[in-house]
Amino acid sequence: MNDPNEGMYYYDPLKYYKEINSAIRKEQNSLRICSLSKTLHNILLWSHYADGHKGVAIGLELKPKDTAYPLKYDSTNLSVEQYRKSITAMKNLKNKHKDWKYEREVRVFTQRKKFVGIKIKIIVLGVKIEKEDKDTLKKLITNIDKDIIVVDNFKGNFSQPDWKY
Template sequence: MFNDRLYCADWTMLNDPMEGQFVYSHRSTDEVDRSAHLDDIRTEKKKVRICSLSSTYDSHLLWAHYADGFSGVAIEVDIPDNHPSLVKMEYGGVFTNVNFQDINVPRETARHIFASKYIDWSYEKEFRILHGEHFFELPNPVRRIIVGHRMNPSLFEALRIICERKDIEIYRTGIGDEGIDADSVPALGELW
């Protein structure tokens, strides 16, 4: 948030135990060809770092699982849909299906594998940044954050001061019969 960049983790550190796993079909009887292709895919997978994002802020499960039970924060970022590092997740079976006859470029095969997850994760409405570096520079500065309504008051006040100085809008979650909403928090000067 402060440096307008996002951290991209090593994919082996993500919480899905099936992350990066795949099954393949290959008609060739050439064992050397198949083995070399699998090695190339494994090599490309090692180069990928991931930042997981969601297209929504109003999921109870996301706040419970990833924002410490509404004590954390959601950071709204603006990344163009056509950015080469951004992929929309596809949800399906436990393993990503790879057909060597359809996907012959190991780098693209690795990207395909990391753009697929088991259907049980679909509530995340996930987009991913697939990147080769530790940090992804945001094309646009952060303009809004949404804090959980259970955030520690001291932390909330500190965050509000920082956001005001960086010209970032700050909102706070609320839960009602219609679900989760986010209300704008007044600037510090507006309180007096």
């Protein structure tokens, strides 16, 4: 998680709800989070997360038993006062500061398993990957699964349609 305020929540120290705080912390420590984006073509995402356009973006499909929750972008963190006993770690972690809205993030939460079930559908190669590396990646991916589509990024055309789950 890249937002330093993620998972934070506010409470009035004079009305501190020890049992609520304890329950939230316990739940937070048991959660595993898989963060994904709804888009393969955002130039900022390529710059920040794909080694300056030298990486890849992976379009995938979640297995039916996993659910991707879209994040709510806001300017404030949740408040224990506002939500009382209905605040949960998962509810809190479905919120992110509005400055991160460009990421179009969705999250999959798990507690009892280490991995999220996925099917890779497409791999988009960054525009700055060396030709030799692109050729090697294409061969490897084809050998692993011929159904995975491998494409070069759209040479600066970052207005392609979003990936559909």
